[in-house]
Amino acid sequence: MRKFCYRTKNKELGKLKNWIIVAHPWAFPASASPALIAISYVFYLYKRGEIVELNWTYGILAFFGAVIFHMAGNLIGEYHDYVSGVDRKEKTGPPRLIVMGIFKPETILYYGYTVLFVGILLGIYLLLNTGLPLLFIGIIGIISSTLYYKFKYIALGDLLIFICYGLSIALGMAYVMTGQLLWPILLVITPVGLLIVAILHANNTRDMLQDKEAGIRTQAMNMGLEGSQITYQTLLLAAYLLVAIMVMIEMLDTWVFLVLLSFPLAIKNIKLMRKATMDDLGIIRFLDTHTAQLVLLFSLLMVAGNVIASFI
Template structure:
C-alpha cells in the first residue's frame, strides 16, 4: 500500500456518511421552514467532515498507543498498525485537521452572523472547540473517555443533538423543542453504530483495558441495549411526524426501517462478533438514508 492510500485508509471514508446525517437532517428541516443557506450548508458539511476525519485519525493514534490495535483486533488494519504511517506523522496530520476544523468552523459562524447574535456566535464557537476536544480525547490523553465507557454518550450528543440542532439553528437563528426528537433519532442511530463496533471488538477491548460500555455491561446486555436505542430512534421520528403532520410524504423515511429492524435481529441472534463487521457500514448508511428521507419528507 502506498502512503497516499494509507492516508485515505486512515481517514476511514466509510464513516463519513454517518457524520453528515445530522447536518443533512437539520438543514432540510430548516429548509422546510423556508430558512436555508447554501453557504451555511456547505460550510457545515466541510466542518463536520474535518471533525470526523480528525476523530478517526486520533482514534488510530490513541488505539496504537494503548495497544488496542493489535493482531487480535477485528476489522480493517489501522494506518499506524500497518507501519506505513508513523506516530509522528499522524500527530502532524492531527494538527492539520484541527486547523482545518477551526478555519471552516469560523467561516461557518461568520456566514451565520446574519441570523444569530454575537453572544450566540461565541457560544457556537465554544461548542466547536468542545467538538474538537471530544474528537481528540476519545482515545488520546491520560483519561480518554472512550476507554471509560462514555463514548456512547458523546456520540449521542455530538452526532445527534449538536449536529442536528446546531445546523438547524445556524440556518434559522432559533430552535424549536420538537427538533429534539429527530435529533435524538440521529444520535441514537449513531450510537447504535458505535455499539456495533464495540460488540465486534469486545474480546480485544477487554484484554487491552479499553472499558467500553459493552465491556462494562457484557455482550448480552449490550444486545438488549442495541434493541432499545434503535427502537427509540424509530419511535422519536414517528412522534415528530405525528406532531407536525402535514402530508403522508413525511413518512417516506419508514422505508429505511426494515434495514434497521434487520440490524436489530442480526445483533440479537449473533454468535460470532466477527460477523458484525459488515453490519457497521449497513447501519451507518441506514442512518444516512433515514436522515435524507426524513428531511426530504418535510419538504414534500
C-alpha cells in the first residue's frame, strides 16, 4: 500500500512537472528582468527626489502580469509551432512535450488562453486603477502573446520581442508605479532588450535548417550563419556599451557598472556561437538557455547597482 501511494505521488509530481516544463520557464527572465530593472530604476529616481510617490502594490501585480503574459505566449506559440510543422522530433533544444506525445496540441492551446485570460483580468484591474496609457501597453502584450508566431514566421519576431520585452514592459511597470510615462526608461531598458532579442536570435540560428524545411523565414535565415553570428555578438556587446554611455551622461549611477561582472559569461556565449557551423548547429542547442542566464545575471546586477546607488 505504501509503495502504491509512493508511485501515485511520483506520477502526480511528474504530471505537474510537465505542465511547468511545457510553459518554458527557463525563458521567464525575458519578462521578469525588464520588470525588475524598471522597479529598481523607478526606486532610484524616487530616492533622488525625482518621483514623489510609488505604488508598490501595483508594481508587484504588474511584475506577475508580465510573466503571466509571457507564459501565455510560450504556450500559444508551442501549439502553433507544432501545427505549423516547425517543431519536430529531430529538432534540438529544450524538450517539446507536444511532439513527444505527452500533451495534445489543443490542450496546450486551451492552457495558453486560460493563462492569457488571467493576465487580461489582472491588466484590467490595473487599467481601472491607473489610466488609459496602460491599455495600449496591454494591447502590445496581447499581440505578442497571441500573434508572435506570425511575426516570427515572416522574420519580424526579433522586432516584436524588442518592442514588447525590451520597451513596453518597463514603460508599463514605471507607469503603474508612478502614474507617469517615464520615457527615459526606454533607453535604460534597451541594453536588456538587446540581450533578450539575443535569446531569440540564438534560438533561430540553431533552428535555421528545420525552419527552412517548415517553410518559415526568420532573421537568422535571412542573414545566414555568419551574419547571425555577427548579429549575436553585436547584440551582446552593444548592451554593455549602452550601459557605459548612460553612466557617462549620468543617466545611471556608476554602481550600475556591476553588470561588468556578467561580461565573462557574455564572452563565453559569443565564443560558443562562433563555433557553430551549418554542419554542426547542434553545438549551440542550448545557447538560448545560456543567453537567458546571461539576461538574468546582467539584470540582477543592474538592479543591485540601482538599489545600492539609491542609498549612497
